Amino acid sequence: MPRPSPLAAIPPSPEMEGVDESTWMDVIHKMDEVYSQLVADEIKLEQKNAELEQSQQFIFSLLTAMSDVLAACNESGQIEETNAALCELVGRSDAQLRGMVLSQLTADDSSAARLRHVLSTPALQRSGTTVDVELLDAQGQRVPVDFNCTPRLDGQGRRVGMVFVGRPMGEIKRAYHQLREAHEALKLTQQQLLHSEKMASLGRLVAGVAHELNNPISFxxxxxxxxxxxxxxxxxxxxxxxxxxxxxERAALRAKLRIDHLLADLPSLMEGTLEGAQRTADIVNGLKRFSAVDREERGLVDMNGVIERAVHWVKKGTAPAFDVHWQPGPDAQVLGSAGQLLQVLMNLVQNAYDAASQRQGALPALWIGCEVTAGWVRVTLRDSGPGIAEADLTRIFDPFFTTKPVGKGTGLGLSISYGIVEQHGGRLHAANHALGGAVFTLELPLA
Incomplete structure (x- = not known):
């Protein structure tokens, strides 16, 4: 509240005699107005000072809270303003940094030269530029810093210096290095899992081959x-x-040794041996063509042959009591890897047998169809199992998802099969058939 003017209590001096009272009152009134104005101006000034102090505190709190380092320099590169992050990084106080040339904080001459080049570039845009330098931290270690450099302008729009805002990249680079190591470890684990699944497929294949080779080799x-x-x-x-x-004596020995019977039996023995050996060679050749799950060679592949071989190996290996309804369809050749496509079909056939075996008292059955339409080969596999739960239809191809008991499945078979089909430019779908059981649809482009 303004204090009363002390002039109002001053009586007129003898020298003021002759001035009437009204004039004297006017003078006092004007002096009171001036004094009131001075008091009002003083209050406004105090308010402005308080606002200025709040603004300074706000700016100081912002500079202190910044995790990025900041240095505001004049045209010569001398630091005029900084923040706690830069002080902490270089191990110097704010007072020590003020007036120091920013390039003195760098770790090498090339970093200092880059800073000087930015300061000496007169046509720098308002958006600024970036420069990578290395500073020396409080322990004398080199720290890479990515500076964003923008010009600092005065009230008339003239450049009076530069503002450098940078982020130390040491932690980021270490985090990136750790991320890259984790990614490499993840890739290695993925390769091991893929290899395990391929070995499982190859194991089923070998089991079928063992049964298939048993007859001709025994013969x-x-x-x-x-x-x-x-x-x-x-x-x-x-x-x-x-x-x-x-x-x-020779005749008696000839009869005793049954030489005539022996000579008559030799042709059939040789023929049977050759037939068994040829059958074994055919099986081995088929194994060479279709079991190379790691090979990436692409060529023309007959899908009818792949389906027939997949059914054959699964039945011979792990599913001898499997009623498979399959008849070769029209000529259906695709461009791809025979071994990888066989792995997909064997996985689908094996899964169909595992699902159909869940129904007690019924022979597991599978219906396979192959048709060619509009430049695509469509293979459908419908089993006699209980079907796929609605909640599982959206996750059936997810890695590690399986409905089989622990130890019976890895949850990678369908995921790997899905990836192989995608690599061949095809599609793989799962659904429930109207007549019961699950149906998988494999679509591949014709060669």
């Missing part, structure tokens, strides 16, 4: 043992012939 072994016995009997008879024994 060949039986014939070889018979040929060994025949060889010994022929050796005895030829020894008697070369010894020029009497004809009667």
């Amino acid at each position: 060949v072994l039986g014939n070889v043992h018979a040929l060994q016995r025949y060889t010994e009997r022929l050796r005895q008879y030829l020894a008697a012939v070369h010894a020029d024994e009497p004809a009667a």
Whole structure:
């Protein structure tokens, strides 16, 4: 509240005699107005000072809270303003930094030269530029800093200096290095998981091959043992012939050793052995064509042959009691990897058997169809199982998702199959069939 003017209580002096009272009152009134105005101006000035102090405190709190380092320099590069982050980084106080040339904080001459170049560039845009430098921290270590440099202007729009705002990149680079190491470890783990799944597919394939090879190899072994016995009997008879024994003794020996029966049986033995060996060679050749799950060679692949081989190996290996309804369809050739496509089909057939086996009292069954429409090969596989739960339809191809008991599945088979089909430019869908059971649809572009 303004204080009363002390002039109002001053009586007129003798020198003021002759001035009437009204004039004197006017003078006092004017002096009161001037004094009131002075008091009002003083109040406004105090308010302005308080606002200025609040603004300074606000700016100081902003500079203190900044995690990025800041240096406001004049045209010569001398620091006029800084913040706590820069003081903490370089291990110097605000008073020590003020007046210091910013380039003195750099770790090498090249960083200092880059800062001087920015300061000496007169045509720098308002948006500024960036410069990478290395500063020396409080421990004398080199710290990479990415500075954003913008011109500082006065009231007339003239450049009076530069503002450098930078972020120390050491922590970011360390975090990036750790992220890259984690990514490499994740890729290695993914490769190991993929390899495990491929080995599981190859294991099913080998199980089928073992059953398939059993018959021709057993046949060949039986014939070889018979040929060994025949060889010994022929050796005895030829020894008697070369010894020029009497004809009667040779005839008796010939009858005893059943040489005539042996000679008559030799052609069929040789034919059977050759047939078994050829059958074994065919199986091995088929294994070479279709079991190379790691090979990336692309070529023409007959989908009918892939389906037939997948059904054959699964039935021979792990699903002998599997009623598969399949007839080769029209010529359906695609461009891709025979081994990878066989892995997909074997996985789908095996999953169909596992699902259909859940129904007690019924023979597991699978219906396979293959058709060619509008430049695509569409293969459908419908099993006689309980189908897929509605909540699982959206997750069926997710990695590690499986409805099988622990130890029975990795949850990677369908995920890997989905990826292989995508790499071949195709599509793989899962749904429930109207007649019951799950149906998987594989679509691949024709070659």
